[in-house]
Amino acid sequence: MAPTEPTSPVGSAGALSARRPLGDRGFQLIALGAGLLVLVILVLIAVSTSQQASSWFSTEGLKIFSKTWDPSTNQFGALPFIFGTAVTAVIALVLAVPVSLGIALLLTEVVPYRWSRPIVYVIDLLAVVPSVVWGLWGILIFATWIQHIYSSIGSGVSGIPVLDSLFGAPTSGASFFTAGIILAFMITPIVTSLSREVIATVPTMDREGAYALGATRLEMIRGVVIPHSQGGIVGAVLLGLGRAMGETIAAALVIGSSPEITSHLFATGYNMPSVIANQFGEATGLQRSGLMGIGVLLFAFTIIINVIARGVVERSARKKRGA
Amino acid sequence: MADVTAQRPGPQLQEPRSWRRTKNRIATVLMVLSFVLVIIPLGFVLVSVVAKGASVISWSFLTSSIPVSVAPANEGGIGPAVVGTLEITALATVIAVPLGILGAIYLNEYGGKNILARLIGFMADVMTGVPSIIMGLFIYSLWVLHFGYSGLAGAFALGCLMLPIVIRSTFEMLRLVPSALREGAYALGATKARVTMTVVMPAALGGIVSGALLAVARAAGETAPLLFTILGGLSAVNVNVFSGANIALPILIFSNASSPYTGAQARGWGAALTLIAIAFILMIVARLISARFSRFSR
Numbered sequence: 342m343a344p345t346e347p348t349s350p351v352g353s354a355g356a357l358s359a360r361r362p363l364g365d366r367g368f369q370l371i372a373l374g375a376g377l378l379v380l381v382i383l384v385l386i387a388v389s390t391s392q393q394a395s396s397w398f399s400t401e402g403l404k405i406f407s408k409t410w411d412p413s414t415n416q417f418g419a420l421p422f423i424f425g426t427a428v429t430a431v432i433a434l435v436l437a438v439p440v441s442l443g444i445a446l447l448l449t450e451v452v453p454y455r456w457s458r459p460i461v462y463v464i465d466l467l468a469v470v471p472s473v474v475w476g477l478w479g480i481l482i483f484a485t486w487i488q489h490i491y492s493s494i495g496s497g498v499s500g501i502p503v504l505d506s507l508f509g510a511p512t513s514g515a516s517f518f519t520a521g522i523i524l525a526f527m528i529t530p531i532v533t534s535l536s537r538e539v540i541a542t543v544p545t546m547d548r549e550g551a552y553a554l555g556a557t558r559l560e561m562i563r564g565v566v567i568p569h570s571q572g573g574i575v576g577a578v579l580l581g582l583g584r585a586m587g588e589t590i591a592a593a594l595v596i597g598s599s600p601e602i603t604s605h606l607f608a609t610g611y612n613m614p615s616v617i618a619n620q621f622g623e624a625t626g627l628q629r630s631g632l633m634g635i636g637v638l639l640f641a642f643t644i645i646i647n648v649i650a651r652g653v654v655e656r657s658a659r660k661k662r663g664a
Numbered sequence: 665m666a667d668v669t670a671q672r673p674g675p676q677l678q679e680p681r682s683w684r685r686t687k688n689r690i691a692t693v694l695m696v697l698s699f700v701l702v703i704i705p706l707g708f709v710l711v712s713v714v715a716k717g718a719s720v721i722s723w724s725f726l727t728s729s730i731p732v733s734v735a736p737a738n739e740g741g742i743g744p745a746v747v748g749t750l751e752i753t754a755l756a757t758v759i760a761v762p763l764g765i766l767g768a769i770y771l772n773e774y775g776g777k778n779i780l781a782r783l784i785g786f787m788a789d790v791m792t793g794v795p796s797i798i799m800g801l802f803i804y805s806l807w808v809l810h811f812g813y814s815g816l817a818g819a820f821a822l823g824c825l826m827l828p829i830v831i832r833s834t835f836e837m838l839r840l841v842p843s844a845l846r847e848g849a850y851a852l853g854a855t856k857a858r859v860t861m862t863v864v865m866p867a868a869l870g871g872i873v874s875g876a877l878l879a880v881a882r883a884a885g886e887t888a889p890l891l892f893t894i895l896g897g898l899s900a901v902n903v904n905v906f907s908g909a910n911i912a913l914p915i916l917i918f919s920n921a922s923s924p925y926t927g928a929q930a931r932g933w934g935a936a937l938t939l940i941a942i943a944f945i946l947m948i949v950a951r952l953i954s955a956r957f958s959r960f961s962r
Contacts, residue, residue, distance in 0.1 A: 361855065361856075362855060364855070364857060365855040365856055365857045365858075367857075368856075368857035368860070368861075369770075369774055369856070369857070371766060372766045372767070372769045372770035372773070372774055373770050373774065374766075375763045375764070375766035375767040375769075375770060376766075376767040376770035376771060376775070376780075376781070376784045376831075377784065378763060378767065378827070379767065379784055379787050379788045379791055379827065379828060379831065380783070380784060380787055382791070382802075382824055382827070383787060383790075383791060383794075385802070385806065386794070386798060386799075386802045389802060389805040389806045390798070390801050390802060390805055392805065393801075393805040393809075439698065440698040440701055440702060441698075442698075443694055443695045443697070443698030443699070444695070444698050444699050444702065446695055447695035447696060447698070447699055451692060451695060451696075460699065463702075463703060463706070464702065465947075466706060466710075467702065467706055468882075469881060469885075469940075469943050469944065469947055470706070470709060470710075470885075470940065470943075471884075471885025471886070471887070471914060471936075471939055471940070471943065472885065472886070472887060472888075473885070473887045473914045473917045473918050473921070473936075473939075474709065474713060474885070474917065474936045474939065474940060475709065476918070476921055477713075477917055477920075477921040477932055477933070477936055478708070478709045478712055478713065480921055480922070481921065481929060481932075482708075482712055483708075526702070526705055526706075529702055557684050557685060557687070557688035558688050558691070558692070559687055559688040559691040559692075560684070560688075562691070580793060583793045584793065586795070587793070587794070587795025587796070587797070587798070588795070589795060589796060589797040589887070589888040590887040590888055590914070590918055593918075594918070594921050594922060614795055614797045614888070617797055617801065618797060618887075618888060618891055621801075621891070621892055622891065622892070622895075633801060633805070636797070636798055636801040639795060639797075639798065640794065640795070640798045643793055643794060643795055643798075644790060644793075644794070646793070647789075647790045647793035647794075648790055650793075651786060651789050651790055655786075
């Protein structure tokens with residue numbers, strides 16, 4: 342795949358590189374520098390943001406994970422935001438993953454090629470709509486509309502043990518669940534396109550073998566496609582999770598902005614990126630440092646998830662190629 | 665390949681009994697339904713942005729300065745934000761695209777399979793997953809704290825976001841260039857830098873440009889990296905991108921979306937339509953370029 346160094350028929354590689362003109366080596370160094378920039382930026386992000394957050398980490402100690410975030414009483418615990426990030430990301434995944442897999446299977450297994458391209462274009466359009474436009478639509482139109490649904494579900498389940506504490510009152514148009522729905526729309530394109538790529542690597546022979554045994558399409562998918570692409574699909578889902586955790590502006594507009602830990606999914610909440618976006622501008626002192634610290638935590642979480650996800654995707658891709 | 669399996673006439677086989685066939689039908693219906701589930705909200709978003717945005721958009725809306733939030737919809741416009749978005753995105757492009765292309769050249773032409781190149785490639789992929797707001801915090805603590813808010817700081821933050829995307833898309837394009845082309849040039853005695861710049865790059869140019877444009881389209885719509893780097897809140901144009909607070913369309917939409925005033929909300933919809941139009945134009949141009957120059961792709 343990668344081009345090989347030009348090898349000269351005579352002389353050693355050392356002699357060759359000694360004769361390489363200065364401009365040529367200069368160009369290589371510049372290109373190397375540009376490549377290294379990626380590593381430099383990632384290290385600088387970690388160092389400079391942690392530096393700004395150091396007073397939060399040192400003053401609060403383990404209290405950074407406490408339950409109360411209240412600037413008026415100087416309490417800066419990040420747990421409500423970590424909770425909110427987990428809740429919204431899980432809602433987004435629960436909604437987006439089945440739909441994305443459905444579309445990926447539709448594209449690879451059902452529709453002919455000339456139909457699949459327009460479908461891909463439409464899915465890509467989802468990714469082109471900017472986050473802030475999703476947020477604008479989410480808060481001005483979607484939230485006011487879905488509020489009625491929430492309140493009727495809320496009154497419907499009142500009194501039923503588990504459902505009441507999940508979907509009961511208090512309900513609000515801007516809530517964990519609304520944020521989860523909007524995030525689901527936003528991560529669908531990436532989960533779809535990645536799982537489609539993975540599913541496309543399933544050998545046609547395997548598919549035809551299953552059909553030859555008399556399998557229906559569903560049986561072929563369950564017996565051949567899913568086992569073959571499991572690893573890559575897990576990677577795609579993890580990448581979607583990373584996106585859902587870090588997506589800022591849309592969530593900041595529709596989540597309701599109240600730092601609470603509650604089991605009520607239809608209630609207002611907060612998550613990590615949106616509290617940074619909403620409060621950083623006016624914050625000073627320890628609060629600003631705390632918001633920076635939430636950024637550091639978010640950076641750490643997303644880096645870990647992305648490293649695992651990319652690792653899983655690469656390993657499954659290598660295994661497929663090797664097989 | 666997918667064609668063959670897709671057109672295989674499953675129902676003609678004698679064996680599938682009715683329950684198996686029904687399950688298969690249900691599965692197919694669910695797949696189609698999942699696509700429909702995605703189109704509906706997308707359609708709603710696009711229709712409401714176009715409907716609400718088109719009613720306020722006009723030449724004077726696109727060029728006049730931003731009024732106070734309480735002003736009615738027919739007063740003022742979004743001019744400074746349009747100028748700011750164009751300037752800052754252009755500056756980010758100038759910073760990030762050459763660096764991204766050079767980085768990809770290192771990965772594909774020089775690095776090959778060595779450990780460093782593989783690490784850089786892997787970390788570039790990881791970097792695409794770094795939340796955009798982190799880029800804003802990063803440039804805030806590294807640049808804004810020392811040199812103040814400016815369009816340039818915003819461009820740095822957007823550039824950080826674009827860099828890994830450009831590296832990835834350029835790398836994929838360089839990989840498609842047949843090595844016979846390179847070997848032909850080497851046989852003529854060209855140096856590696858010359859081969860890269862005069863043979864490999866021109867061959868992959870269409871794909872590289874279209875990949876870069878898609879990165880630009882993504883960056884133009886980003887709000888979070890700009891919040892703490894350009895500050896926003898201006899009513900007049902700040903032509904100087906290198907110093908002083910600036911404003912961009914996404915920031916304007918963000919602040920107007922949480923405003924209770926209908927005039928501000930209407931300006932938000934107008935700005936959203938403008939922003940989507942910019943992103944779509946970039947995407948369409950990218951598709952046209954890649955279709956025009958797709959010599960080695962596909």
